[in-house]
Amino acid sequence: xxxxxxxxxxxxxxxxxxxxxxxxxxxxxxxxxxxxxxxxxxxxxxxxxxxxxxxxxxxxxx
Numbered sequence: 256x257x258x259x260x261x262x263x264x265x266x267x268x269x270x271x272x273x274x275x276x277x278x279x280x281x282x283x284x285x286x287x288x289x290x291x292x293x294x295x296x297x298x299x300x301x302x303x304x305x306x307x308x309x310x311x312x313x314x315x316x317x
Contacts, residue, residue: 290317 296315300307 291315292317 291312292315296307296312299311
């Protein structure tokens with residue numbers, strides 16, 4: 256009989272201290288206020304096989 260040990264799916268050891276290194280507590284950069292057609296931008300990015308440049312993203316501003 257083979258006995259296997261289950262490994263935890265998530266590592267939560269440092270969860271309480273997550274984000275302490277950030278001076279203002281934000282986990283993302285502030286929004287620039289622009290709204291994008293993200294579905295179309297993601298499809299183009301997948302088609303090209305690379306992230307879009309800022310100039311390419313400007314085409315998807317609503």
